[in-house]
Amino acid sequence: MARYDALLIVSFGGPEKPEDVMPFLENVVRGRGVPRERLLEVEAHYQGLGGVSPINQQCRDLIEALRPEVDLPIYWGNRNWQPFLRDTMREMAADGVTRAAAFITAAYSSYSSCRQYLDDIARARAEVPGAPEIVRLRHYYDHPGFIAAMTDHTREALARLPEEHRDGARLVFTAHSIPTSMAASAGPSGGAYEAQLRTAAGLVAGDRPWDLVWQSRSGPPQVPWLEPDVCDHLTALHAAGTRAAVLVPIGFVSDHMEVVYDLDTEAAGVARDLGMHLTRAATAGTHPRFVSMVGELLDEPEPEPCPALCCPAPRPRP
Template sequence: MSDARPYDALLLLSFGGPDGPDDVMPFLENVTRGRGIPRERLEEVAEHYLHFGGRSPINDQNRALLAALRAELDARGLDLPLLWGNRNWAPYVTDVLRQAHEAGARRVLTIFTSAYSSYSSCRQYREDLARALAALAAEGRTLAVDKVRHYFNHPAFVRTNAAAVRTALDRLAPQQRDGARLVFVTHSVPTAMDDASGPGGNAYVRQHRDVAAAVTAEVAAGLDREPAWDLVYCSRSGPPSQPWLEPDVNDHLRELAAAGVPAVVLAPVGFVSDHMEVVFDLDTEAAQTAAELGLPCERAATVGAAASFVAGLVDLVEERAELARGGSPDKPFLGTLGASHEVCPAGCCRNLRADLPAATGADYAGPVPA
């Protein structure tokens, strides 16, 4: 029987994005505050959003995911209020948690719209949660927040990505498909951030490589051979003097074309939905690069609101609830790294700029579950 106790609300916590041209620069300033990103880089990225009317696709995609989660929760008889909050734009997470508290919530479970370990994809979300909980505590509102484990290697995430890669391969001509290269893409981060990711460091790259290998193995089950694959990066935004993860997807496409690779499938496994880094960096820039090279290129879908992925998220909700009740649920995974933690170890994905409290971690001293 489905059971979400002891949680009395579920929060989808996301990045946020502008809803119109006037929002674009304030949003980017929110995202980059304190990071020393040059103004000219912000203006360059702003043009990416303005190319699409100044509206990020992430908001509508989160609404679609919320609707799919609501349907899956209802199908399992989980009468759990479903919330949506963002780090960098409305609805802001502090406001959403305040409203949840006013509605009677006291223990909230959260799902991040990011599957991996790193400062920007996990700890920064946890810092924002800690900041929100501190603000509510100052108002006399006590609220506890837990999170589901990192789901990069959950079977639902891996297999939904594999299905998308197979669909993309099928769009290639037969003579292209046979030697097609799988190019897995994620957001680049500073190498120092990867060095600090996870409890032992370098978790960001290790997790992505493990997912790429697991997705490739799933895809190969229906083929005569296992495709060759690479892990590449997009959306670098730091100053040239700062080392970031490489290679860039466009540089890599040029190398593959020069090597005579007949076709490429771009698989954006680093992203949950088709937000700006996908629709601009891949569907616009990388697609243009491939066209200029004469390199046949198909882009696999992100997991988005696919039924298989959404079912996996609700499985994670039930898993975390059972753990909170003192149970020992199965924690399925694919790949070699094992199931991730729900409570982050002390110092996990440490903040290289400041020592800030981060909720849902072993070293968090703020409001905690009873």
């Protein structure tokens, strides 16, 4: 049985006031050669919604919900914004933590949703003398707690549609698009990102018809990314006669800008222009079964570490 003396929540991070937005975005894209024009475009999305991402507050809410469930001190560190992982690692070392379990707020295997987090944890540990050992809890895309939370939220979203459109509504599961080369190398044998998402979506959908589509593409047009895009797919569904749909952000466990802008603003606008009835399911957030899942993961046998070559970093383009 695994034994830990703390729980570390590891998340992406997000700005909490307008002046944070551009420094945050620069942290996210550092070393990736993203054009300044693209950063300014994304900054406008944040500023249009007050310059605040909901993700940090959702982490705080999750931590508070976990306190009655987890008999361990809980720490929180982000990859891209305060509280940064290196600062949290210093706090843990000062508190005498020697071995902590890490719950990463990303459920799937890929470079950006797993390996990059592990690399950032390793980097933060290397910067802090006496940093604790960190054991990442396993991927939980198919855990009954995550599936139950998303199933409940999907039912609630269906119930918000006009009654006459509920039976014929299409479930449209969304996840962050990534380059096809990254998707192909995800997991020990490749292809794990899309396969895991399809598994989760199928468990949530049950007998209802569903699709898996992609959102939030940020790469140059000459690089192939996973398709179809959610907005293009809604247009195609409407052309084929679908008049109602539920967006289910199965690829995310908490709201952040790529949910509240790309789905609640952009995709919702497309549906409105088409005359399509559209609702969006909530992310897992602080659903009681999702919260209890974290405690269940802590009680499981310690997971095997990822193989060294699992989910490799993408090669820079020449």
